[in-house]
C-alpha cells in the first residue's frame with residue numbers, strides 16, 4: 001500500500017452535507033468556503049479519529065443583496081454584506097474572531113449586485129493584514145479579472161463564465177491558486193460551462209498556475225469523498241498523475257510560510273492510505289484513477305509504523321533538539 005499526506009478537498013460546504021462518509025471516501029482535510037463555523041469548541045479541535053480536519057471561511061462577504069444572500073440553499077446568516085470600504089475591516093475581523101483561516105468574497109454579477117472595486121480592495125487589504133488569504137467566487141463577465149486586479153489569492157472555482165484571455169491567464173498563473181470544481185458543471189453530463197472551465201484550467205495549468213483539488217461539495221449530486229469525475233477532468237486538462245496528487249496533498253491555503261516536515265503525516269493528523277500498486281505506466285490514466293479511488297483516510301497513528309517511511313531529521317529539527 002501507499003501512504004500519502006491526507007487528501008484535501010479545498011472547497012466544501014459542511015452546512016449542506018453529512019460529512020460522515022468523507023474519510024471512508026479518502027478525504028482527510030476540508031476547507032469550508034462559506035456558511036459554516038464550528039458551533040462547539042469541540043468541533044474545532046478535531047479529535048484525530050473523528051473525521052476530516054476542517055478549516056473554514058465563515059460568512060460570505062459580498063455586496064448588500066448580492067450572492068448568495070438571496071439563494072434558497074444559503075443558511076440564514078451565512079452572508080455578511082459589505083457596503084463600503086469603511087465596512088471591510090469589521091467584516092474581516094468578524095470572520096477572524098470566529099476562527100476563519102481564509103476570507104471568502106463573492107463576485108457574482110449573474111445573481112445580483114457585486115462588490116465595488118474599492119470595497120473589494122479594502123477587504124483584501126484587511127485580510128492580508130491578518131495574514132489571511134482571500135478566496136473569491138467569480139461568476140459573470142469580467143468578475144475573475146476584477147478579483148485578480150484586487151489582489152485576491154484564490155479563485156474558489158475555475159472561471160466558467162467566459163474564456164479568459166491568454167495575457168490574463170498568464171498573469172494569474174504567476175500569483176493565484178485556482179480550486180478546480182469542474183464537475184459541478186453537469187455532474188457527469190458536461191455543460192457549456194464545463195467546457196469553458198476545462199479550457200481555462202488547461203491553459204492556466206500550462207502557464208504554471210497552481211491548482212487545488214476542490215469539489216464544491218454541497219452543490220448538487222456530488223459523491224461524499226474523492227470524486228472520480230473531478231479527477232478525470234483534471235487529468236483531461238493536462239495535469240499528470242503526480243500533479244493530481246500534488247493538487248490533493250497541498251497544504252491548506254495560507255499566507256503564512258508553512259514549515260512542513262517531511263513524511264506522510266506532515267499535512268495533518270490523518271494520512272491517505274491507498275491499497276494496491278500504482279500503475280507504473282505514466283500514460284495509464286484509467287489505471288491511475290482506479291488505484292487512486294481506493295484511497296482511505298486514516299489517523300496517522302493508526303498506520304503501522306513500517307508502512308510510514310522514516311523521516312530523516314533536518315537541520316531545523318536538530319536545532320530544536322539542541323535548544
Ligand SMILES: [Zn+2]
Pocket residue numbers: 011012013033156216219
Ligand atoms: Zn461553494
